[in-house]
Amino acid sequence: MDLTLCYAPMACSLVAYVNLTEAGAPFKVRTVNTGAKEQKSADYLAVNPKGKVPVLLVDGYPLTENVAIQQFIARSFPAAKLLPAGFDEFKAISLMSWFTSTIHPHLTPNARPENYCDIPEAYDGVKRVAQKLLFEDLKIAEELLQGREWFFDHFTAVDSYFFWCFRRAAQFKLDLSAFPNCLAHMDRMRARPSVQKVEAYEKEVQAQFAKAA
Ligand SMILES: N[C@@H](CCC(=O)N[C@@H](CS)C(=O)NCC(=O)O)C(=O)O
Known part of the structure; x- marks a missing residue:
């Protein structure tokens, strides 16, 4: 192939x-x-x-x-084993669908507010609203990662995908200190070759x- x-x-x-x-x-x-x-x-x-x-x-x-x-x-x-087995496989697909349909669109306005509003004076407001929604998403991810190294009982594709989402938020210089589990997950990801x-x-x-x- x-x-x-x-x-x-x-x-x-x-x-x-x-x-x-x-x-x-x-x-x-x-x-x-x-x-x-x-x-x-x-x-x-x-x-x-x-x-x-x-x-x-x-x-x-x-x-x-x-x-x-x-x-x-x-x-x-x-x-x-990039997807977990059994019912967890569907939970993994559900999480990745959430990243695509919800978290990713809450990240993009930080980079491209002009795609969401044609009033340049309102760009800061567009970013603020997107950040509020993003932080609601990250609160859920933070709870999912509580007491865990990975989203499932071993590393999966869900971890790679969430790493990209969280790293993107960090690249926008957002204050992510309210999400220590996500920050630790990012560090664990960065330790992987x-x-x-x-x-x-x-x-x-x-x-x-x-x-x-
Ligand atoms: N739903 C798509 C989203 C793809 C997407 O938005 N990619 C962005 C980069 S993160 C892109 O290519 N942006 C270029 C553009 O919009 O011009 C997926 O998950 O594959």
Whole structure:
């Protein structure tokens, strides 16, 4: 099976990078320079008409959406146990669906308030409302992680996905001190070689893009 991940630094394509690495899957990367709007180029739109990362190309066929991609990786490489077993598998899919449908949209207005309101003077208000909603989400995640290392009884794709969400919140310089369990989870994730690898790779790609600008 030939796998290529369309990946952009800082973006949620990090999750698939981590999970493919955790699975020991051989994969190639097609970098996407979102700063230069490469995701809206005709070439890229032919791969994903939504103009977003991630895309996982499986033998050349594009698979989009994080929830589907993480399940595809987990099922293709079962030995990595990237999804928990039994009923917990559905709880894991439920959590990842919540990250996609709720947490992610509460993060994006911090970066792109102009996509939510066309009154520049109101951008701070857009961010404030999104942050309030995000903190309600994080309170739930904080409770789920109480007394636990991972969301389930071992590391899974849910941990990779939540790591990206929480790291994104940290990148917006939000005060996350009310979420010690989430902060400890982020530290545990950063101790994993897969996360160290993607964060080093991310810096390399950012440097390449900066040089090309
Ligand atoms: N629901 C999609 C969301 C994908 C998404 O929003 N990706 C962002 C990066 S985190 C993106 O490509 N943004 C570029 C743009 O909107 O122009 C998924 O989970 O795969």
